[in-house]
Amino acid sequence: MSDAKVRLYVDQPLGPGQPVRLTQDQAHYLFGVMRLARGAAVLLFNGRDGEWRAEVTEAGKRGGTLTCAAQTAPLRRPPDxxxxxxxxxxxxxxxxxxxxxxxxxxxxxxxxxxxxxxxxxxxxxxxxxxxxxxxxxxxxxxxxxxxxxxxxxxxxxxxxxxxxxxxxxxxxxxxxxxxxxxxxxxxxxxxxxxxxxxxxxxxxxxxxxxxxxxxxxxxxxxxxxxxxxxxxxxxxxxxxxxxxxxxxxxxxxxxxx
Amino acid sequence: MSDAKVRLYVDQPLGPGQPVRLTQDQAHYLFGVMRLARGAAVLLFNGRDGEWRAEVTEAGKRGGTLTCAAQTAPLRRPPDxxxxxxxxxxxxxxxxxxxxxxxxxxxxxxxxxxxxxxxxxxxxxxxxxxxxxxxxxxxxxxxxxxxxxxxxxxxxxxxxxxxxxxxxxxxxxxxxxxxxxxxxxxxxxxxxxxxxxxxxxxxxxxxxxxxxxxxxxxxxxxxxxxxxxxxxxxxxxxxxxxxxxxxxxxxxxxxxx
Incomplete structure (x- = not known):
């Protein structure tokens, strides 16, 4: 998705409509460093559920929430x-x-x-x-x-x-x-x-x-x-x-x- | 050669009995850092004549001389x-x-x-x-x-x-x-x-x-x-x-x- 400037690993489940709570470090990175605001798009993956496009639904200094919209890529496992x-x-x-x-x-x-x-x-x-x-x-x-x-x-x-x-x-x-x-x-x-x-x-x-x-x-x-x-x-x-x-x-x- | 602890590139011809004058930096490295003395063995290569075993024949603070003894490996060019x-x-x-x-x-x-x-x-x-x-x-x-x-x-x-x-x-x-x-x-x-x-x-x-x-x-x-x-x-x-x-x-x- 060309509108998402950030790709982030999160250790949480991803799925349609799934909210993802951010850690303090992640919130600092997204809102402090990358200056994202509510409504901005982020790509998320967790190593299990593929890649998801999510939107910032809550942005704070110490935390925030993203909400998954749609899967943008399936999980692609490497060979064993x-x-x-x-x-x-x-x-x-x-x-x-x-x-x-x-x-x-x-x-x-x-x-x-x-x-x-x-x-x-x-x-x-x-x-x-x-x-x-x-x-x-x-x-x-x-x-x-x-x-x-x-x-x-x-x-x-x-x-x-x-x-x-x-x-x-x-x-x-x-x-x-x-x-x-x-x-x-x-x-x-x-x-x-x-x-x-x-x-x-x-x-x-x-x-x-x-x-x-x-x-x-x-x-x-x-x-x-x-x-x-x-x-x-x-x-x-x-x-x-x-x-x-x-x-x-x-x-x-x-x-x- | 197992007795040579140093392998050095020199931009000079190498061959039987060929003396190789050291630059100040090379002399510092061999005699100051690596503590080599007269008679010590060094492996030399110049990118053209293969690898040669040389001996320290003169060691000084600002220079020195190595003398090539024998070729230890031929030049091995990579593919083009x-x-x-x-x-x-x-x-x-x-x-x-x-x-x-x-x-x-x-x-x-x-x-x-x-x-x-x-x-x-x-x-x-x-x-x-x-x-x-x-x-x-x-x-x-x-x-x-x-x-x-x-x-x-x-x-x-x-x-x-x-x-x-x-x-x-x-x-x-x-x-x-x-x-x-x-x-x-x-x-x-x-x-x-x-x-x-x-x-x-x-x-x-x-x-x-x-x-x-x-x-x-x-x-x-x-x-x-x-x-x-x-x-x-x-x-x-x-x-x-x-x-x-x-x-x-x-x-x-x-x-x-």
Whole structure:
């Protein structure tokens, strides 16, 4: 809707005639920063009910109400793809989360590996980055950012049917590897055509700057779910690798096809 | 070489026994910051002669000399791929240049489009970012960053044999579009196999946040060199789009195959 200048994530139900109470921060943003008045249009999404055009029906300094008018876009879920990465410097970690939301990851899992530098993350801050990326980029879905978890523990409980695209620097053949690996577990016959069936649950695993330890590598190699894939002949930083891996997966198996 | 802790770009010839004089900044970095002494090993590259292991043969506060010992890697040129993008906010423009160097663009061209916000760039600063990315990422080649040029003017003189992968938001089918477009101009029969022939000269064109103007779009559509390619169903920021487009090109036509 061209008349709505603001697109806002709200953690509330959306539907025909549904009133949406604003928090103090949201009211400040809409009425203080963006100078919206009663009757102004705003686009809302909550990650579940698609995108709705709403009107300001009450505007105050500390709160206000929007009322949903009509749905402007259905919920568009990304494929069932997780992104696992080892947190790095703050700015680059923020960047990875932003890019993962833009590129259509369904869930973002910061993982602690043997050579991960960062001992802790601010999950709430990273989640806010994912929300902001969705607001900016027209998404109707917001990936959940999980708390930092040990890679070892995640792999111990790993679902049998969720494949892992393991971005390994020691391989050649990006697309071929991914397609072959996808077919290796079950003969699903991935066709590279718009009509291809859902690729099923997947995760991408990006290593820390120092790579994976030998134990971690050996463990990953033993897991039947793991599909090692190369990201080309140059060494990529972790944040570049995240975007590149998401592109590769989306363009070969995901919703870019 | 595991004993060399520093990898440095120098704008000087490299070869067996070749002495390399350091600038004051380089001497400060090697001897002041990194605390290297005589006899220490450094890896050097100049974008032309590959990577060389050199030893510190003279260390001073304001200068010094390294002497090349042996070549540790040959020059590895990226494919003949240019990246054209409309500069955006400083941090994101820096980021695009860094990522383009990592992802193997041969040349980086900031372009002024109708809806480009930025009137000027600091070419020297962007070139330094490309050098730093190559230093960090083990590259032996540094892409040239061109001065800001008007897209209109570039397209007026555009070489007949250089195709343009135009990242257009209004299309579907990322890989298919690229492969089909690659074949459309000349029936070269691109095979997706490691033995594929060189794809020839290409450029990627990423639009500004506001997209291209109608005139620009019409002009691009008329050019036989232009191959419109989609980057998926979500709207990507310009910096994300740059990495995604480079990944797509490299994995379908470039040196990731």
């Amino acid at each position: 793809l997780w992104l696992m990465f080892a947190p790095i410097k703050k700015a680059r970690t923020d960047f990875i989360v932003e890019k993962a939301a833009e590129m259509g990851a369904a869930r973002i899992l910061p993982v602690q590996t043997r050579f991960t530098n960062s001992e802790r993350i601010r999950q709430d801050r990273l989640q806010a980055h994912a929300v902001e990326a969705a607001e900016q980029c027209g998404g109707t879905y917001v990936p959940e950012v999980a708390e930092l978890a040990a890679l070892d523990r995640l792999l111990s409980d790993w679902p049998a049917d969720r494949r892992i695209m393991w971005c390994d620097e020691n391989l050649l053949g990006a697309r071929a590897g991914l397609l072959e690996g996808a077919g290796a577990i079950e003969a699903r016959g991935f066709e590279e055509a718009p009509s291809q069936p859902s690729p099923g649950p997947w995760a991408i695993l990006i290593g820390p700057e120092g790579g994976f330890s030998e134990d971690e590598q050996a463990r990953l190699r033993r897991m039947p779910q793991v599909v090692p894939v190369s990201l080309g002949p140059r060494i990529l930083r972790a944040d570049t690798a995240a975007v590149a891996a998401l592109t590769l997966w989306q363009s070969v198996l995901g919703d870019w096809v | 791929l240019w990246l054209m993008f409309a500069p955006i906010k400083k941090a994101r423009t820096d980021f695009i240049v860094e990522k383009a160097a990592e992802m193997g663009a041969a040349r980086i061209l900031p372009v002024q489009t109708r809806f480009t916000n930025s009137e000027r760039i600091r070419q020297d600063r962007l070139q330094a970012h490309a050098v730093e990315a190559a230093e960090q990422c083990g590259g032996t080649y540094v892409p040239e960053v061109a001065e800001l040029a008007a897209l209109d003017r570039l397209l007026s003189d555009w070489p007949a044999d250089r195709r343009i992968m135009w990242c257009d938001e209004n299309l579907l089918g990322a890989r298919a579009g690229l492969l089909e477009g690659a074949g459309a101009i000349e029936a070269r029969g691109f095979e997706e196999a490691p033995s594929q022939p060189s794809p020839g000269p290409w450029a990627i064109l990423i639009g500004p946040e506001g997209g291209f103007s109608e005139d620009e779009q019409a002009r691009l559509r008329r050019m036989p060199q232009v191959v419109p390619v989609s980057l998926g169903p979500r709207i990507l920021r310009a910096d994300t789009a740059a990495v995604a487009a480079l990944t797509l090109w490299q994995s379908v036509l470039g040196d990731w195959v």
